[in-house]
Amino acid sequence: MTATIFVLNGPNLNLLGLREPEVYGSDTLNDIEDRVRARGKTLGFEIDFRQTNVEGQLVDWVQEARTKAKGLIINPAAYTHTSVALHDAIKAVGVPAIEVHLSNTYAREDFRHHSYVSPVAHGIVVGFGAYGYELALEGLARIVSKN
Numbered sequence: 039m040t041a042t043i044f045v046l047n048g049p050n051l052n053l054l055g056l057r058e059p060e061v062y063g064s065d066t067l068n069d070i071e072d073r074v075r076a077r078g079k080t081l082g083f084e085i086d087f088r089q090t091n092v093e094g095q096l097v098d099w100v101q102e103a104r105t106k107a108k109g110l111i112i113n114p115a116a117y118t119h120t121s122v123a124l125h126d127a128i129k130a131v132g133v134p135a136i137e138v139h140l141s142n143t144y145a146r147e148d149f150r151h152h153s154y155v156s157p158v159a160h161g162i163v164v165g166f167g168a169y170g171y172e173l174a175l176e177g178l179a180r181i182v183s184k185n
């Protein structure tokens with residue numbers, strides 16, 4: 039059976055490509071999904087790609103990954119900087135998680151320099167724009183194939 043990777047996206051990422059292209063690029067979330075899905079196919083993974091604006095929904099999906107996914111890629115967006123609940127969920131499920139940010143959060147406002155997710159992530163990809171999702175998938179593939 040093909041292993042599944044969850045790709046979870048947090049609040050406002052549904053606006054990608056429509057607003058602030060100078061910060062987040064011109065790709066839409068659908069463009070990113072198509073590319074991640076294509077890369078997943080060559081790597082032999084099923085990609086389950088989702089977006090929500092609701093913190094608790096992200097927590098539920100992280101928990102769902104425990105039984106349904108070999109690994110997860112997450113761009114928690116603004117919840118990165120606020121969510122103890124996401125930190126706890128990722129820690130609890132024990133599924134390898136890669137944290138992705140389109141922008142280099144460390145080159146931006148101070149409040150974006152702290153992540154509640156980073157300490158429980160297996161790895162972090164920041165500042166590569168939409169390509170960061172593919173980089174994350176490449177990295178996750180190596181981890182997952184060792185398990």
Ligand code: CA2
Nearest residue numbers: 050053054057058115116139140141150
């Ligand atoms: O750089 C990233 O990927 C972020 O996770 C994006 C979040 C931000 O809060 C994080 O600090 C860094 C914001 C996502 C909002 O996306 C928008 C896209 C287009 C227009 C407006 C917002």
